[in-house]
Amino acid sequence: MGIVVQKYGGSSVADAEAVKRVAQRIVDAKRAGNAVVVVVSAMGDTTDELIDLAEQVSPLPPPRELDMLLTAGERISMALLAMAIGNLGHEARSFTGSQAGVITDSRHGKAKIIDVTPGRIQKALDEGAIAIVAGFQGVSQDTKDITTLGRGGSDTTAVALAAALEADVCEIYSDVDGVFTADPRIVPTAQRREQISYEEMLEMAAAGAKILHLRCVEYARRYRMPIHVRSSFSKLSGTWIADPDQLGAIHGADHGSGQEGHDMEQAIIAGVAHDRSEAKITVVGVPDKVGEAARIFEALADAQINLDMIVQNVSAAATNLTDISFTLPRADGQTAMTALARLKDAVGYDSLLYDDQIGKVSLIGAGMRSHPGVTAKFFSALAAAGVNIEMISTSEIRISVIVDEAQVNDAVAGAHAAFDLDVDQVEAVVYGGTGR
């Protein structure tokens, strides 16, 4: 009997009715012959409400206590879910992160999983019960304190448990139908991907697609755990995230998902992602000497700032000065500017420029490297949409540009259409139509 790990987010268990609907779906998976482990987030806005309470009693809550507080949220949702399943005639047992064997380091609020020892989960499965596990939380190896995994934590819990239990698949349920070629709110003709590789999904996540968190995909890739992203509000099949060689086997051993087996469609372009959460800083007039750039980035690292794109142009020969630009989360903008200002005399740059009215638009596709002309086609699509490019950064399977925030939608729509991703066009091709 195969093990299926299912993860339900907060919107899927927002109230008692939603909990009952999810319980029915879990029981269906159990009845289909699977051993079922469920990872659940806190209900709806519970976490935000708890954070509000914390802010009311302390402006800077101790991280250990904040973790203790926030983990109450999953405790509520998982117990309710277990009860609802019990009411459908199946035994379900809920487990905290600690009871489920999710061992982490001691960094409260952003703990990393060190080990997963799911002995109690395996025992529950062996005894025929459905196991419900609190997402987002663990217990620290050293201090035995309750920890939380930070953003994307519940998805990571699910993948980590799936890997430790050697599950067949990790199903991630949310309120969207899967991974789309672009955000359907911006591009109504965006199409759902039936499958996508780990690498493409990593680039999509890094480029701002919010469907799965980066670390969850990294974890899944490391353990080659297939992820099936689907909606808890429909019975539709979603998007499979796996290596191409895994997907045939998965579709052969289908877990009642309704997905029909078919050949691997190896698209050139996986999708267009965008991100409006970043700001851009330019250090103007940096002396082009060995070690100057290092001093700048060391100062930013000391301030615990994660940078995204970094661009340095060749220096103008006349002045021997260069400009260094980079993007970073807007929330870190003030901290970074303060850290850089302190360096002014030591580095001897001219000035700092700060711009948070920017957006990042990325084209992702594992096939693009072997298809020359993708970059040119991307840039000409942006030009045709009237979008000016401020910065460019590329990886083997991604091209990202920084544009004016007001032009993000136009850029996404333009690129999406240029690469024949619009759903009507694709269907026209599939069904022998006259799409370009």
Next chain:
Amino acid sequence: MGIVVQKYGGSSVADAEAVKRVAQRIVDAKRAGNAVVVVVSAMGDTTDELIDLAEQVSPLPPPRELDMLLTAGERISMALLAMAIGNLGHEARSFTGSQAGVITDSRHGKAKIIDVTPGRIQKALDEGAIAIVAGFQGVSQDTKDITTLGRGGSDTTAVALAAALEADVCEIYSDVDGVFTADPRIVPTAQRREQISYEEMLEMAAAGAKILHLRCVEYARRYRMPIHVRSSFSKLSGTWIADPDQLGAIHGADHGSGQEGHDMEQAIIAGVAHDRSEAKITVVGVPDKVGEAARIFEALADAQINLDMIVQNVSAAATNLTDISFTLPRADGQTAMTALARLKDAVGYDSLLYDDQIGKVSLIGAGMRSHPGVTAKFFSALAAAGVNIEMISTSEIRISVIVDEAQVNDAVAGAHAAFDLDVDQVEAVVYGGTGR
């Protein structure tokens, strides 16, 4: 440095402002030179809200999962309290019942404490931190599942931890100022007791005084742990519960409570308690043979019903039939009547009478045994108040009567006045006035 265990109930931590006020009080105790352990209940109505949620997803929630759900309540309040203390410049660490070493049996919803191993609490105290512990919860010795202690659980947690840590005192905070000679809502002239013995408090609790739960007092008596019952809304000293020989020592080593040392006042009467939660069942016309009563009470025990008062009159010689009456929680009335109805043919009784319009009024005092005439004075006070007595039951330090529920207030007030417990009269005596 002495250890003080403080327990705050749900009304004391009902919202963020209340949490901050309690935090200040805890810090005051710490600054006064004590090592401080705090046991806290869930905020305000949290537990009721969680039970409502459970009922929405399942008519009969599995007890294990209900315990998992309910323990989220204390997790929230204890983390917030630790944060609020941190904001006042003192380190506080919160601990679940499991982390605090509260080991119980496996009876979910009404677990009994088997052992307390507060190693992590002691370590926190040794390191100068304030320890905040979730009340009402523990972990089962056999299954390592989360358990709850049932009604009065947080008070019991506090006393059990105080005993295990060999604390100087266990302070129980609520929204009342202490133990009164009668319910001040019924008898406005009721006076706060400065001290009361374990035995008297046990009888008060058993007789319906809601200030402390019976099992908490039993635990305290077993370990001779002094309890100080006080209000979290005032700085007033409350009521000390301890053996008479302990009280002198306690008042000598006062913990900043503002209580002045004074001689032990050994009152004859500790107070008047009442209880409106019981019903009365009479089994009419029971054959007066060996074993008939046993069959009746075995049937009730099998139905898990706790009886309170039991009265059997001598049988009328002419018929050799007797009536057996007993009181029980009203909530169990239907179950008991059903169990008894099944016995009708086997026992051969005439009929069953059920009455839930009753109240119990009890006079409690460790000194009453050595003061003849207490019973007569109690009954004549009830007669003067026009109250008819339906049943009588006595112990060495208590006399309880069952009366019509509508007459409970008159009975309490009449008895309270007859035994000179009204606060004006007592002060008149103390200050040389002309009180009778």
